[in-house]
Structure formats: structure tokens, C-alpha cells
Amino acid sequence: MSQPESRFWELFFEVFDSLPRQGPGNRDCASKALAMCRKLPAAPRVLDLGCGAGGQTLHLAELIPRASIIAVDRHAPSIERLQGTLAERGLANRVIAMVGDMAEPECLPNGFDLIWSEGALYSIGLRKALSVCHGLLRPGGYLAFTDAVWRRESPPAQVKAGFELDYPGMGWLDDDLVALHEGGFELVGHFTLPDEAWWVDFYTPMEARIEALRPRYENDADALAILDRLAEEPEIHRRYSDYYAYEFFVSRRSVN
8 A cells, every 4th residue: 555545544544433423324214224124033133234433333222122233344443442332331241343344254153133234335345245144144134234326317527436436336226126136135125314314423523523633734735635535525415415325225135
């Protein structure tokens, strides 16, 4: 990795590691998706894939008080932060946070009743991720996840460039529905995340964090340029959010 890239990721994590969430979502959306999982056992086994610092993991622990949860992310500092939060809230007895890679599921048990993943499955390709989830779920188990999808043709160059860099395989709603069907899942329902799910716990604290860091790097032109680059993301969403969305999908692994 070149030095400029190293510096970018250093500043990236200095911003993102402190946020309540590392992507769009909120408690209301989690509750709405969870309500679609009508046939969960009373004390389900839950896997949160790509949990980040655990914003949604904490929601799951609250919304399913008898669940046993394993939360997995490959970014060790996020897991360390979540482990500390779980200890503080007295949840470490039923929520395990561990470093792991969803692309290498051999380290995980299988037979889960529910796999949850907000804004993370795309990182290894949606179809590969669906295959991994299919193998980790019991027959009839639920998969609930969010994924970015296009909403309008011909997005502005800034929008297109941003998603081509981060999610080059991003498709449309129907593409995800086809991938679910071909991956051995039955669709239960889906809905679009409202705009407040992007702002309250994600972009608003992100912008505040960026501004709070600027004085620390006032004499560091390279760092300020990286902060400017990071600040482009919420600004692009403010101007062009009608071109794309996050969709929440709830599905079940086919019994047959």
C-alpha cells in the first residue's frame, strides 16, 4: 500500500470508528425488518455479519431480549469498541463480538435462526455473500440485510464515480430480488430506508466529526485534503439521493 493510501485509511478510520454507525440505518428500520421475521423461535441464534462498531447489534439485543448473538467484523478496533460497550451494558453474557471475515465462514458455527447484515454483504459480492449466508442458516432461517441499489438512470458523474469505487457491482432492486431467488431464498418483504436513517446516526455525526478534526490538522495540507474528500460523501447524498437508495430485504432460506 502506498503512503498516500495509508494516510487516507488512517484518517478514514479516525472519522468512522467514532460514529454511532458506519452506514445508514436506525432502530425503527431494524424493528420493522425484524417484525417480518414472524416465525423466529423465542430464543433465536443470531449472527450479525459485518457488524462494525455494533450500532445495529445493540438494537438486536434490545429488540430480541432472549437472543444469543454473534457479531463479526474484520476490523479489530471496531470489535474492541463493541466488546467494551457490551461489557458496560451487561450484554457480554449473550452477545459475543469477534474478529472474522464473512468471506471465510469456516470459523463460524452454522444453524443460525437469523442472519443480520446492514450495508456489509456487498463487500464480498452479493451473490457470494448470499451463498455464505445460505450455508450458515438452518432451513427456514431468516436473512435480513440492507444493500445499496440504483433508483434512477444516468446518475451524475460524482455519484457514479463514488459507487464504482466502493461498489462496482451495485445493481437495481430487481437484480437483488433475482439474486435472492437464485441463491435459494424466499422473499418475505423489503422496504427503502428513509432519509433520516442516513442522517441521524450516520452522516450528521460524520460531518461533525470531520469538522472537529480540522483544527488538529490545520497545518497538514494532506490531511485536510483527505477530510475534504470524506466530506464529499454526505454532500453528494444531500444533493443526489434520489438516484440511489438503501433497501432492506427480509428473506428465508428455502426449506427444500
